[in-house]
Amino acid sequence: MQFKEVKGNDTLKERLAAMVDQNRTGHAIMLEEKSGYGALPMAMAFIQYLNCADRHDGDSCGECSSCRRISHLQHPDVHFVFPVNVTAKSGGEKKPVSDTFISIWKELLLKNPYFTEEELNTELGIEDKVGVINVNEAKEILNKMNLRSFEGGNKYMVIWLPERMNTEASNKLLKIVEEPFPGTFFIFITQAPEKVIDTIRSRCLRIQLQPVPMEYQPDVEEYLEPFCSILEAGLSRDLVKALKTAETLAALGRERQKRFCLFCESFLRQIMMSGMNLGEKSAIGRRAATYTGRIPETFFEKGFGLLENARASIESNVNAKMVFTNLANLFWVHLKK
Numbered sequence: 001m002q003f004k005e006v007k008g009n010d011t012l013k014e015r016l017a018a019m020v021d022q023n024r025t026g027h028a029i030m031l032e033e034k035s036g037y038g039a040l041p042m043a044m045a046f047i048q049y050l051n052c053a054d055r056h057d058g059d060s061c062g063e064c065s066s067c068r069r070i071s072h073l074q075h076p077d078v079h080f081v082f083p084v085n086v087t088a089k090s091g092g093e094k095k096p097v098s099d100t101f102i103s104i105w106k107e108l109l110l111k112n113p114y115f116t117e118e119e120l121n122t123e124l125g126i127e128d129k130v131g132v133i134n135v136n137e138a139k140e141i142l143n144k145m146n147l148r149s150f151e152g153g154n155k156y157m158v159i160w161l162p163e164r165m166n167t168e169a170s171n172k173l174l175k176i177v178e179e180p181f182p183g184t185f186f187i188f189i190t191q192a193p194e195k196v197i198d199t200i201r202s203r204c205l206r207i208q209l210q211p212v213p214m215e216y217q218p219d220v221e222e223y224l225e226p227f228c229s230i231l232e233a234g235l236s237r238d239l240v241k242a243l244k245t246a247e248t249l250a251a252l253g254r255e256r257q258k259r260f261c262l263f264c265e266s267f268l269r270q271i272m273m274s275g276m277n278l279g280e281k282s283a284i285g286r287r288a289a290t291y292t293g294r295i296p297e298t299f300f301e302k303g304f305g306l307l308e309n310a311r312a313s314i315e316s317n318v319n320a321k322m323v324f325t326n327l328a329n330l331f332w333v334h335l336k337k
């Protein structure tokens with residue numbers, strides 16, 4: 001993946017490329033994001049840039065043998081670690097590690113690098129458990145980073161969601177992150193940096209990602225109208241309309257319901273930003289701008305909280321009709337000037 005294929009976060013791309021150009025990448029970075037911000041594709045573009053034989057214009061060439069192997073996930077020195085658990089797909093393995101599922105991971109990553117933890121869990125067959133990064137995995141990491149690199153260049157260890165690492169694994173890994181072997185590079189991708197043990201976190205260059213601009217979001221069309229309808233219902237004091245929209249939303253699948261909530265958060269943020277003349281110039285940014293001045297300023301914080309609660313409720317399997325009726329109702333209540 002080239003930087004230009006990664007959605008948004010343009011300033012960060014320039015910063016990462018400059019770090020490589022000036023040879024000051026260090027040996028461990030931690031990309032901090034929320035689900036959907038695209039830290040994994042960013043990590044892949046970064047590794048590809050680091051290895052490219054013909055970098056130019058702040059991007060990898062996408063054509064040299066290294067670029068091709070990295071983008072096809074066939075480079076032997078790029079390793080992945082992610083949370084796993086025993087499932088029907090672990091092939092009878094009692095202590096599965098990431099490599100047990102590596103073909104599933106690669107397939108998902110090639111298909112859509114913006115996948116969520118839940119989407120990965122579904123693919124891995126983790127149903128009612130959570131994935132963990134355990135001590136066996138930490139041993140694997142040590143082994144791999146200890147080996148001479150296959151290609152004579154750097155070795156990369158991409159650790160997705162280190163917040164799922166248990167204490168034993170963290171302790172095991174600590175030393176190698178503190179005193180890495182030459183030519184090894186760690187990229188941690190976290191959605192909960194506060195849950196990563198401090199001793200690892202403090203060894204990394206920490207980098208925060210920004211949300212992907214709304215113009216890149218594929219579901220915009222599907223979610224925009226229902227959300228505007230909830231806003232309009234609140235602004236025009238039309239409770240019946242609000243509740244009707246809630247019913248439509250209750251009929252969506254769980255994954256789409258969560259995406260809807262995420263979409264609403266970014267749209268609401270757009271409205272807030274355009275009030276400060278910082279909105280996106282895209283069509284969606286202009287649509288958001290139509291709400292500038294109409295939504296009470298005191299509402300935003302409340303709105304973000306309500307949307308986050310709704311998403312958390314959906315995630316913990318609360319009845320969707322109840323969640324969205326409640327959401328529409330509370331928007332109606334709080335949008336009153």
Ligand SMILES: [Zn+2]
Nearest residue numbers: 052061064067
């Ligand atoms: Zn290249």
